[in-house]
Amino acid sequence: MSAMEKSGTAVQPQEFHQDIAAKWFLMSSVSYFAIVAIIALIIAAKFVWPEFLGSIQYFTYGRMRPLHVNGMLFGWLLAADIGLSFYFIPRLCGVKLWSEKLGVATAILWNIIILGAVFALPAGYQKGLEYADLPTPLAVLVVIAWLMYGFNIFATIYSRKYEQMYVSTWYLMATILWTAFVYLTGNFATLFTTGVNQANLNWMYTHNAVGLIFTPAGLAVAYYFIPRTSNTPLFSHKLSMVGFWSLAFVYVWTGAHHMLHGPITQWLQTISIVFSIMLLIPVWAVVYNFIASMKGQWHQLGENVSLKFLMSGTIFYLLTCFQGPMHSLRSVNAIVSKTDWIPGHAHMAVMGAFSFFAMAGVYHVVPRIFGTKLHSETLANWSFWLFLIGGLGMFTSLWLGGFWQGWQWSTGNIKFIDTVIALKPVWVVRLLSGVLIATGIYTFMFNIWSTALGTKLPQGESAAV
Amino acid sequence: MLSKTDKNATLFIVVALGLFFIGGLLTTVLPPLLDKSWSKPFENNDPSKGPTGKLVQYTPLQQKGYEIYIREGCKYCHTQQTRTLLSDVTSKGAGSGWKGVDAPVSTPDEFVYDYRQTFGTKRTGPDLSRVGGKYNRQWHKAHFNNPRDLVPGSIMPPFPWIANNPDELDALVAYLQTRGRAKNWRPDNDYEQ
Missing domain, CATH: 1.20.5 (Single alpha-helices involved in coiled-coils or other helix-helix interfaces)
Structure with a gap:
């Protein structure tokens, strides 16, 4: 029996929880997902038509890209993970959220930050550090919002009814703790350094934004919703501990692998490579646990949209985390680094794995907290297939294109501009894939908003959780 | 435990x-x-140890151009690092070498005065770590106005609000001309102004 079975089984009816903070975060995250999808399409279109919106400075590529990255990471994904955690942490602890009011205040502040970014970044107020592009005043607000969120979650956990904490609870606690320091490093410590020293701190942040913010937050979501939506116990509590503690030790060492062959100390590059390879341990422990939990339950995927997203997300997680360690090998890195392969890889991690987990959670949670039924199962299925096909189209076209470009560079006798012209068909495929993904996002948003605004089911009839 | x-x-x-x-x-x-090379500016007077030269602080004009480079997010498409790879040093292919001379490899001591690191992760356009002195102001003005006029097939966005603003253009070009110049890497000193 998993800890979740012991501690998290439905003992309180849905009405016990208010879920107001969860509603705020989830509904705004879904809306930002749709808004930032437009930015994503604009920048994909610019690769095909470089003059598109080209002479308006606010829409130039170099200003749209940070808006796309920050909007998707903080406006959609992190906000969705926060909203989902406001749902599952109280349930795993058997108590109400410590303060719904504080949660709503956090959501309002979060919205102010994202709206601030929507205006500041196109206006050229970017700090100039990748992933830490938000200007310092907004970054300070992020820190405040994070303290409010962390306090609320930890206060809930410290007042819990069940002594044993389920794996989702550890992953989320770790997300909150590590994010605090990772974010401070990337956004503030960097400001007191220059050159390579700053780059090293920047990559420590960038890499751990994925590894110690989005990974543990996403895995917390997946560890909760895979057993929950399939009504199946987790395969192994012990294995989940192996995965967690190996991640906790290994991840933070790998930042310098973003500068392989570059102007940064050799031994630091080598350390980052060694630890990047070790990342296979936490990843395979987690993926084995997820897949083994599904044993004898795979038929459920046919009728369960959340489970479709969760298990495809698991496969993408496995693939992206196999690519990562392989990219860090010097010989592979010499070909793929700085090419279009890298955005292909990054999108599989953040969209293919962690956004899939978050969407699964949103599809499961929104009908329950609003006391309604999912507006349309058919549309939900459509959104899944649009995401899957669009995603695969984007990932594979960028990998192939990037690999091809890397080989061309390494010949040493093809002019740079010719390697750009060669990639034009790839960027057309990426734009078309982007249109599919964006259609998936709009289908998802429409379905979720219609569910939230739908007719309330009579009390007691909503699914008990 | x-x-x-x-x-x-x-x-x-x-x-x-x-x-x-x-x-x-x-x-x-x-x-x-x-590793002291992270904080000690590059300086070499001995040709037997590789390119000679000295890294100096940015002038106010260069610094202004640097800030424009950051404002426009140039680093999202242009790296600034000549890595220890043939693809990066060569002058014959897609590398940062120029007119028959291979580019020297970038070292940490060339970036000590950079208030924002610009190494970059994505090379959609060519690497700029040795762009200083390759093109003159006139070329840059025409190129910022419409990159495709000079480089057919380029997908770089036009920057008319810089090309048509002499103050910003001067500053940005002044910044670009510093890139890679700490190392005096061209034997014939054939740098453009």
Whole structure:
């Protein structure tokens, strides 16, 4: 029996929880997902038509890209993970959220930050550090919002009814703790350094934004919703501990692998490579646990949209985390680094794995907290297939294109501009894939908003959780 | 000990942060203490040790151009690092070499005065770590106005609000001309102004 079975089984009816903070975060995250999808399409279109919106400075590529990255990471994904955690942490602890009011205040502040970014970044107020592009005043607000969120979650956990904490609870606690320091490093410590020293701190942040913010937050979501939506116990509590503690030790060492062959100390590059390879341990422990939990339950995927997203997300997680360690090998890195392969890889991690987990959670949670039924199962299925096909189209076209470009560079006798012209068909495929993904996002948003605004089911009839 | 962390939240916090700080401090605080090239500006007067030259502080005009480079997010498409790879040093292919001379490899001591690191992760356009002196102001003005006029097939966006603003254009070009110039890497000194 998993800890979740012991501690998290439905003992309180849905009405016990208010879920107001969860509603705020989830509904705004879904809306930002749709808004930032437009930015994503604009920048994909610019690769095909470089003059598109080209002479308006606010829409130039170099200003749209940070808006796309920050909007998707903080406006959609992190906000969705926060909203989902406001749902599952109280349930795993058997108590109400410590303060719904504080949660709503956090959501309002979060919205102010994202709206601030929507205006500041196109206006050229970017700090100039990748992933830490938000200007310092907004970054300070992020820190405040994070303290409010962390306090609320930890206060809930410290007042819990069940002594044993389920794996989702550890992953989320770790997300909150590590994010605090990772974010401070990337956004503030960097400001007191220059050159390579700053780059090293920047990559420590960038890499751990994925590894110690989005990974543990996403895995917390997946560890909760895979057993929950399939009504199946987790395969192994012990294995989940192996995965967690190996991640906790290994991840933070790998930042310098973003500068392989570059102007940064050799031994630091080598350390980052060694630890990047070790990342296979936490990843395979987690993926084995997820897949083994599904044993004898795979038929459920046919009728369960959340489970479709969760298990495809698991496969993408496995693939992206196999690519990562392989990219860090010097010989592979010499070909793929700085090419279009890298955005292909990054999108599989953040969209293919962690956004899939978050969407699964949103599809499961929104009908329950609003006391309604999912507006349309058919549309939900459509959104899944649009995401899957669009995603695969984007990932594979960028990998192939990037690999091809890397080989061309390494010949040493093809002019740079010719390697750009060669990639034009790839960027057309990426734009078309982007249109599919964006259609998936709009289908998802429409379905979720219609569910939230739908007719309330009579009390007691909503699914008990 | 780890087996108790799923019951004791405080123990969990201590261990999770402890493991994080081991790797975090050893990979961020320790390296600059051990490798002085991260903080000591490049200077070499001995031709037998590679390119000679000296890294100097940015002038106010160059600094203004640097800030424009950051404002426009140029680093999202242009790297600034000549890596230890043929693809990067060559003058015959897609590298930063120029007119028959291969580019010297970038070293940490060339970036000591950079208030924002511009190494970049994506090379959609060519690397700029040795662009200083390759093109003159006139070329840059025409290129910022419409890159495709000079480089057919380019997908770089036009920047008319810079090309048509002499103050910004001068500043940005002044910044670009500094890139890679700490190392005096062209034997014939054939740098453009």
